[in-house]
Amino acid sequence: MKNGTISRRCRCTNPGTGKEYGASCPKLKSNRRHGVWTVFQELEPDQEGRRRRFRRGGFETSTKAQEELDKVRALLAIPDEDDAWGQLQMSDLLESCLKEKAPLPDYDEVRRRVATGQPLNTKITVGEWLAIWLDGRKRLSRGGWKRYDCDIRNHLDPHLGRHRLDKLRVQHVSKMFDDINEANIEIQEQNEQRRAVKAELDATPWKGAENRARRKWLKAQLDQMPPFRRITGLNTQPHIRDTLRAALNVAIAQQQMPPFNPAAHVELLPGTKPKALVWTAERIVRWKETGEKPSPVMVWTPDQTAIFLDFIAEHRFYLYYRTIAFRGTRRGETCGLRWEDRNKAVKAIAIATQLIQDGWDVYEGAPKTASGVRWLALDDETDQHLDLQWERQQQEKLEWGDAWQDTGRVFTNEDGSIIHPGKMSDLFERLVAAAGLPPIRLHDLRHVAATLMLAAGVDIKVVSETLGHSDTRITRDTYQTVLDDLAKDAAEKVAQLVPHSRRPTLSVVTDHGALRLPRLAPPRKTTEPGTAESA
Numbered sequence: 001m002k003n004g005t006i007s008r009r010c011r012c013t014n015p016g017t018g019k020e021y022g023a024s025c026p027k028l029k030s031n032r033r034h035g036v037w038t039v040f041q042e043l044e045p046d047q048e049g050r051r052r053r054f055r056r057g058g059f060e061t062s063t064k065a066q067e068e069l070d071k072v073r074a075l076l077a078i079p080d081e082d083d084a085w086g087q088l089q090m091s092d093l094l095e096s097c098l099k100e101k102a103p104l105p106d107y108d109e110v111r112r113r114v115a116t117g118q119p120l121n122t123k124i125t126v127g128e129w130l131a132i133w134l135d136g137r138k139r140l141s142r143g144g145w146k147r148y149d150c151d152i153r154n155h156l157d158p159h160l161g162r163h164r165l166d167k168l169r170v171q172h173v174s175k176m177f178d179d180i181n182e183a184n185i186e187i188q189e190q191n192e193q194r195r196a197v198k199a200e201l202d203a204t205p206w207k208g209a210e211n212r213a214r215r216k217w218l219k220a221q222l223d224q225m226p227p228f229r230r231i232t233g234l235n236t237q238p239h240i241r242d243t244l245r246a247a248l249n250v251a252i253a254q255q256q257m258p259p260f261n262p263a264a265h266v267e268l269l270p271g272t273k274p275k276a277l278v279w280t281a282e283r284i285v286r287w288k289e290t291g292e293k294p295s296p297v298m299v300w301t302p303d304q305t306a307i308f309l310d311f312i313a314e315h316r317f318y319l320y321y322r323t324i325a326f327r328g329t330r331r332g333e334t335c336g337l338r339w340e341d342r343n344k345a346v347k348a349i350a351i352a353t354q355l356i357q358d359g360w361d362v363y364e365g366a367p368k369t370a371s372g373v374r375w376l377a378l379d380d381e382t383d384q385h386l387d388l389q390w391e392r393q394q395q396e397k398l399e400w401g402d403a404w405q406d407t408g409r410v411f412t413n414e415d416g417s418i419i420h421p422g423k424m425s426d427l428f429e430r431l432v433a434a435a436g437l438p439p440i441r442l443h444d445l446r447h448v449a450a451t452l453m454l455a456a457g458v459d460i461k462v463v464s465e466t467l468g469h470s471d472t473r474i475t476r477d478t479y480q481t482v483l484d485d486l487a488k489d490a491a492e493k494v495a496q497l498v499p500h501s502r503r504p505t506l507s508v509v510t511d512h513g514a515l516r517l518p519r520l521a522p523p524r525k526t527t528e529p530g531t532a533e534s535a
Helices: 062-076 084-100 107-116 126-135 142-160 170-203 209-224 237-253 281-290 302-311 318-327 331-335 380-403 421-435 442-455 460-467 472-478 480-496
Strands: 005-013 020-022 036-042 053-059 348-351 354-358 361-365 374-377 507-510 513-516
Touching: 005 062, 036 062, 053 062, 053 084, 062 084, 062 107, 084 107, 126 142, 126 237, 142 170, 142 237, 142 354, 142 361, 170 209, 170 237, 302 318, 302 421, 302 442, 318 331, 318 380, 318 421, 318 442, 331 354, 331 421, 331 442, 354 421, 374 460, 421 442, 442 460, 460 472
Parallel strands: none
Antiparallel strands: 005 020, 005 036, 036 053, 348 374, 354 361, 507 513
C-alpha cells in the first residue's frame, strides 16, 4: 500500500493564466490560515484496471486531515496483503464514500464484515442488490430463473431500484403495487380504445374514395396508439411480492439491512384463482350464444372425453392425448417421456424429465417441482398402446435409416426428433374444433384426468400424487367446484338408498295457520306381498 499525503490548497486563480494556483499559491506560505487541507491516498485499480485515488478536501487543519488519512489507511490495511479480492472490495467501499460524500464507515464494523465474509458496502441500492441476488440464483431451472428476472426487470427494479436497500420500507413496496394497479387501468383503457378503432377499421369497406380516406385516417390513429399490452393481474402480483421477499431475506441473512422484511408486511388486493368448471349442457348453450367460456379452466365430462378420443383414435398422437386425459401428465412431461422410464413388468412409467418451451426454443429440464418426479400406474389398454407405439417407431427407424434421430422419446416426429410442446397445443385446439366439442386448453385435459379420478371415487391424496401436486390443498382449491358437483351426486345416491313409501306433507306455518305446499314430485308407490297397495 502506497503512502498517502496531505496538502494545503486554495481556490485562488492566477491573473495571467486564469487557472487556479492550487498548492503553489503564494499566500499559502505567508498565511498559515489560508486555504484548506486535502487528503490523497492511492487505491487499488478497479476490475478494468482504471487508476483510483481517495481525494477529500475541506479540512481546516492538518491535524484533521491527518486523522482522515489515518482512517483511510487503517481500512485499507484490514484485508490481508495477498487478499486481492478483499483489497478491491475495500477500495470500492472507499470510492463509494467519495461519490456519496458520506463519512468513512466504522472501522470495527468493517473489520467484522471482512472476518465473516460479508459484503462491505452496506449502502447499495435495491436495484444493485437484486442484480447480485439474481446472479446467485443460477442453480435454479431456466424457467424459474427467468420468472425471477422478469419480476425484477419489469417491476421491482423500475419501481424500487433507486431506493437504498437498508432504507426500504413497507410504504415503498405498497406504492409500487398501487402504481401497478393504476397502470393497469390506463392499459385497459388504451387497449379498449385501440380495439374500438381496429373494429371500425375492419368494418370500413375498401371501395369508394370516402371509405379509403377514412381507412387511411384510422390506420394513422392506430399507429399513434400504444400497442396492445397485458396488465399485471391480481394473481401475478403475489409472485412479484414473493420474489422481493426472497431477495430481501437473503439480504437480512447477510446483514445488508435491518432484520425486517418490508415485502412480508404488504397487503395486496385479493386475486381470484380460476376454478375448474364442467361443460354442462346449459353452459354449452350459453357458450354458443355468447362465445364466452364460463371459466378460464373448463373440463369435459366423461362422455365428451370419450367423443374426443374416439374422434382421434387413428391419429398419430392419440396415445399422447390419452395419456394426459387419463393420467394427468403435464404437456412438457408427456413430450419428455422416455422409453427408459417405462417399467413394463409392473405396467408403470416414471415422470423424470420434461421438455420446456422457452419462447419458441425447447430444452430438457427436471419436472416442475420435487413432487413432480413420480411413478404413474398404467391401465392395460394404455400399456398395449405403448407396445404398438414402440413397434411403429421401430418401423419408422428402418424407413428413415441414417436420417433417424434417436432421441429415446416415447412420442416423436416421424424422423425420431422431439415433438414441440407448443405445436402439440396448437394441434389439440384444431382437433377439438374438428370434433365439434366445447373448447378446452391442452392443460385442461390434465384437469379432465383429475375429474375422472374424482368421479371414480379415487382418494384426493392419490389424485394429488398422480397429478404431481406438492400438497392436497392445491388439488382441493383447483377442483373444489368439481368436488361440490360430486358431493351433490353423492347426496342423491344416499337418498336413493333408502326406499320409503310415505312422505310428509310439505307445509309451512303462517299467522293464518298451516299453508299446504304442492309436492315437487308424486310419491312413489310400493306393494308388498299380502298387503294392500299403499301410497
